[in-house]
Amino acid sequence: MRIKNDLSLSVLAKEQILNLIKSEGYKYDAKLPTESQIQEMLGVSRATVREALALLENEEIIRKVQGKGSFLRKLPVKIEDGLEELKSITELFRSLGYSPGTKGFKVRTVKPSKEMQQKLNLNSGEQVFTFERIRTADGNPAAYCLDSISARHFTGQVPEINLNNYSDSMFCYLEETLGMRIQYAVAEIVPVLFEGEMCKKLGLTENTFFLLLKQVHYDDQGNPVIYSQDYFNTNIFKFIVNRTRKKSRGVVL
Numbered sequence: 001m002r003i004k005n006d007l008s009l010s011v012l013a014k015e016q017i018l019n020l021i022k023s024e025g026y027k028y029d030a031k032l033p034t035e036s037q038i039q040e041m042l043g044v045s046r047a048t049v050r051e052a053l054a055l056l057e058n059e060e061i062i063r064k065v066q067g068k069g070s071f072l073r074k075l076p077v078k079i080e081d082g083l084e085e086l087k088s089i090t091e092l093f094r095s096l097g098y099s100p101g102t103k104g105f106k107v108r109t110v111k112p113s114k115e116m117q118q119k120l121n122l123n124s125g126e127q128v129f130t131f132e133r134i135r136t137a138d139g140n141p142a143a144y145c146l147d148s149i150s151a152r153h154f155t156g157q158v159p160e161i162n163l164n165n166y167s168d169s170m171f172c173y174l175e176e177t178l179g180m181r182i183q184y185a186v187a188e189i190v191p192v193l194f195e196g197e198m199c200k201k202l203g204l205t206e207n208t209f210f211l212l213l214k215q216v217h218y219d220d221q222g223n224p225v226i227y228s229q230d231y232f233n234t235n236i237f238k239f240i241v242n243r244t245r246k247k248s249r250g251v252v253l
């Protein structure tokens with residue numbers, strides 16, 4: 001369990017402490033090992049341990065009590081999933097045993113960007129409705145989602161909906177109300193940093209890294225339906241991509 005990488009030791013130590021919390025089955029308000037015990041387990045300096053604990057305290061995972069030690073404030077949520085299978089965020093959370101939720105839900109009329117016009121094959125002057133949501137896993141802010149759909153699918157009227165009726169799933173909503181079944185998506189992955197008002201909006205600490213999945217979702221007829229920008233909190237999400245090498249077609253000289 002010793003850490004030997006000199007790069008961002010405090011961040012690596014934080015991840016190892018999270019692994020310890022998970023493997024040992026610590027419950028809410030449980031006391032964590034002392035700084036010296038963690039130092040011995042990880043093989044790092046006392047300063048690195050303190051920095052790692054400070055990171056966990058900033059993320060409200062632990063609370064430090066003067067003269068008593070560090071205590072678990074909330075159970076950390078860590079979601080690992082492959083990108084090969086297309087799932088709604090609701091399906092993803094439930095498949096991994098977490099309770100999905102939604103807050104800050106809004107629908108607004110938006111003038112599409114040039115990229116959005118191109119991706120959704122929009123006509124000149126055509127508007128879109130953008131569904132804005134903060135998705136939570138076990139109550140923790142896990143993703144900030146912007147789903148844009150052409151207004152023509154809603155006969156021009158801003159949809160007044162309650163996604164709770166559709167288990168918070170945009171896929172279910174589109175299928176049950178508009179008869180659209182999302183079949184596949186093309187995604188681009190971009191790292192982004194949230195600061196200032198966005199962090200306040202999501203209830204997160206400053207300078208929180210997110211992975212942005214810019215996706216175009218297609219229906220079963222191959223028509224582009226949703227232009228989505230899903231920002232996944234890297235403190236919670238870890239995406240895995242399975243890669244295989246093609247079989248050789250012949251001898252390479």
